[in-house]
Amino acid sequence: MKNFRGQEVLALVYRLFLVFFFYQMARFLFWFFNQELVKVDGISEYFKLSYYGTAFDTTAILYVNSVFILLSIIPIVINTKKNYQKFLFFWYFITNGFTYAFNFGDMIYYRFSQARLTSAVFSVAKNESNIGKVFFNAVLHNPFVIVSFILMMLFWILLYKKMKVEEEKPKNLIKYFASSVAILCVIALLVVGGIRGDFKHSTRPINLVDANKHVSNPLQGNLVLNSVFSFFRTINTNNFKLVKFVDEKFIEKEIKPYKLYEREVEKKPNVVIFIMESFGKEYSGAFNKDTKIKDFVSYTPFLDSLANESLIFTNAFANGRQSIHGMSSVLAGIPSLTDAFTSSPYSNQKIQSIVSVCNDLGYDTSFYHGAPNGSMGFQGFGNILGFKNYFGKNEYNNDKDFDGMWAIWDEPFFQYFAKNIGKKQPFMSTMFSASSHDPFKVPEKYQNKFKSGPLQIHAPIQYTDYALKKFFETASRQPWYQNTIFVITADHTNQIHYEEYQKAMNRFAIPLLFFSPNPKYNLKGIDDRFAQQIDIYPTLADLLGYNKKIRSWGRSLVSDKNEDHMIIHSDSINEQIVIGNYVYIFDGKDVTGIYHKTDLALSKNLFSKNLNPEQKLGILKTKAWYQDYMDRVINRKLY
Missing domain, CATH: 3.40.720.10 (Alkaline Phosphatase, subunit A)
Structure with missing residues (x-):
């Protein structure tokens, strides 16, 4: 086993397992601090959501730990030396500790943003000169979150140190390098698949909207997600894309993007908003x-x-x-x-x-x-x-x-x-x-x-x-x-x-x-x-x-x-559009949920194969509005 790097691979698996374990702990704490905002119907539903969250955890963990994985198995002979293992220890906890904190920040931030952390935070922060004060104040007013983070990190370090890599020198360098290359290839394949979310070449990498595939309520998508995933997945992304669902005549008739009002006003009023x-x-x-x-x-x-x-x-x-x-x-x-x-x-x-x-x-x-x-x-x-x-x-x-x-x-x-x-x-x-x-x-x-x-x-x-x-x-x-x-x-x-x-x-x-x-x-x-x-x-x-x-x-x-109304907002994962008697959940490509507008909790999904005429038209209107929005924003037709 010495020449085939068994203990190093086992240590790597153990250390990555710890990351998965603590991400689940962070998920539980996120729910615990926000349980009045993200409703879960019992223990079985919570574990189901946690299970689906593993795919998103995998992507986030591999984003953060890809270099650590490479450093752990790269064939440089000194991998098992004490100083090298100490270097790995610090690399592991600096990178994981910093990003793991995102989840704890969201335990507070989610109450105000109604969404998981994304890279859009940069656009907010760049206009503020008091970010340090804001952060200090958040820490001061939410001590239990900070204490939880510190305790989790201390417990994590304790568990990490439970498995040690004993120093050993490879006796057969040919076998050592050959086994290392084989291990590298297998792990590289697993990392690529893990970051994408699966191994299908034809499937796009998972993103935020995929969190809603298995939830009974759209808000639960934020429990399936983790903040590291939502942050990294939105860096350098642009979800503004032209789409084509309907022809322009349908948009003109059903969406009516231009309005004309003919009211006679003798003296123009002042306006204060x-x-x-x-x-x-x-x-x-x-x-x-x-x-x-x-x-x-x-x-x-x-x-x-x-x-x-x-x-x-x-x-x-x-x-x-x-x-x-x-x-x-x-x-x-x-x-x-x-x-x-x-x-x-x-x-x-x-x-x-x-x-x-x-x-x-x-x-x-x-x-x-x-x-x-x-x-x-x-x-x-x-x-x-x-x-x-x-x-x-x-x-x-x-x-x-x-x-x-x-x-x-x-x-x-x-x-x-x-x-x-x-x-x-x-x-x-x-x-x-x-x-x-x-x-x-x-x-x-x-x-x-x-x-x-x-x-x-x-x-x-x-x-x-x-x-x-x-x-x-x-x-x-x-x-x-x-x-x-x-x-x-x-x-x-x-x-x-x-x-x-x-x-x-x-x-x-x-x-x-x-x-x-x-x-x-x-x-x-x-x-x-x-x-x-x-x-x-x-x-x-x-x-x-x-x-x-x-x-x-x-x-x-x-x-x-007496114009038709369309109420539009987004939970940061999906668009939610109210048309007539129904709320339509739209992921940018398809309507994935339909709820009656009196169902403000969005608790009963009415989407089925047997849609009534109003629902069928509502789906078309939802897609038509989204198409018009993207066309006007991207092609600069907002005037």
């Missing part, structure tokens, strides 16, 4: 009157009171998972799919949006966000959309009001906003709030003003709601106020308390409110139709009397045309 950081629908009483949640508590008393004087949509959804996704959806009507449009190679193009519409109508346009200029990529994307002015932390120019982490506190920045806009009319201004964000703090002077709730975010939500109240108090005294339309919505959801909002669809549920003190705009009432962020742009274009065609996948929510 609030995109509220993390303001999930769950936190607001006005949007939960019909949910029948026992002992429901609202954390937005002002928004609730304003809703009584507004047109509100109680079944509205976000079209993305992150703040920058909210900006493109709300202002430009462009949802983010598996890959975000804003971090794609195609984001830098001419885009029709509510900004371009207002510019065309002679409006003064501006964007406000209290973070350092450039944060979140807002300034760059704002320039693409055509905002004439950008106001950030630099323009505010008073660091005494800085929260120390992200931005100027909402209350003073909202006051700055109220007093600074309207110098030229008509105007369209967008405010992106900041304070209702991790680490979920409020200014020191308000520490005892707001009631605590079961979630960390509840106090900051109340603070931002209070800041909104103070804004309206100041705005109501301005000469532009009476002829202004206000829109209030969220960029995405955040922490979840009530079981109702743990349902797959409700993970995207946000408030949507239109208000004007001017009764001529008739913005009052409660509308329970499905709505979404990408409906805001066409709705405003309609209200402004922009009587030209606009490119829009959304619809005007105040039009009397």
Whole structure:
């Protein structure tokens, strides 16, 4: 056995087995910390999902350990020497320890992103100067995750050291090298197959969408995956690809990518859009009157009171998972799919949006966000959309009001906003709030003003709601106020308390409110139709009397045309599109699931061989919309 390297191969197998074991431990901890978000029906289902996750673990483990494997079996005679084994030890734990931490980071990050870690994190991080602070704060507020990681690593090291390779010198170099070459060839074949996911030459390597092949609920795909796989598999990937499912006539008839509204407006109204950081629908009483949640508590008393004087949509959804996704959806009507449009190679193009519409109508346009200029990529994307002015932390120019982490506190920045806009009319201004964000703090002077709730975010939500109240108090005294339309919505959801909002669809549920003190705009009432962020742009274009065609996948929510709706969002693995009475799960090639729209948990897949006519048409519409989206994004036809 000495010449055939038995103990070295056995040690390698053992060490790789440890990686598999600890990846399963990380999977369990990921589920344990997020079990209210990823529902599993008993132990047997959990083990089934874990078993399917092994294929994704294999790919991730081989990505990380390919060099270690080569170093372990390469025929250089010194493999069994003590110093060489010590070198392997450090290589093994540095590479595995660093990447293994991705899984633990996701135990925290998943609660906010609703998706496993991908390389898109680079596009977010490059615009931030406070990543170190954010990381330290996450560690501080989630000690159990960090302790778990440390304990896992210590236990891993202990088990690794249980098997030692004894030093030995090969006696027959010919047999030594011959056996090594044979072993290398076999292991290389296994590594290639493991990274691809199988050994079939005709099959593409597995990717994120394959995680949903064996799950009963789309959210469980995130349990099948691991963060190392999702990160590495998305590096240098581009899921924006032209497809051809239907002819253009079908798209024109069924998708209607261009809208025309013909409303006569004598005096153009001003427009103020609030995109509220993390303001999930769950936190607001006005949007939960019909949910029948026992002992429901609202954390937005002002928004609730304003809703009584507004047109509100109680079944509205976000079209993305992150703040920058909210900006493109709300202002430009462009949802983010598996890959975000804003971090794609195609984001830098001419885009029709509510900004371009207002510019065309002679409006003064501006964007406000209290973070350092450039944060979140807002300034760059704002320039693409055509905002004439950008106001950030630099323009505010008073660091005494800085929260120390992200931005100027909402209350003073909202006051700055109220007093600074309207110098030229008509105007369209967008405010992106900041304070209702991790680490979920409020200014020191308000520490005892707001009631605590079961979630960390509840106090900051109340603070931002209070800041909104103070804004309206100041705005109501301005000469532009009476002829202004206000829109209030969220960029995405955040922490979840009530079981109702743990349902797959409700993970995207946000408030949507239109208000004007001017009764001529008739913005009052409660509308329970499905709505979404990408409906805001066409709705405003309609209200402004922009009587030209606009490119829009959304619809005007105040039009009397009774347009068909398509609600679009992505869980980062699949696209989820609501058409008529059904939700269609689409992986970029085929519809893999169909759920009734009342099944917000996406618990009962209705996909079968015997589809009804509406479902068959829905599948075609899903593919047609996806085809049109890819065509317009890639071929730069967003104007």
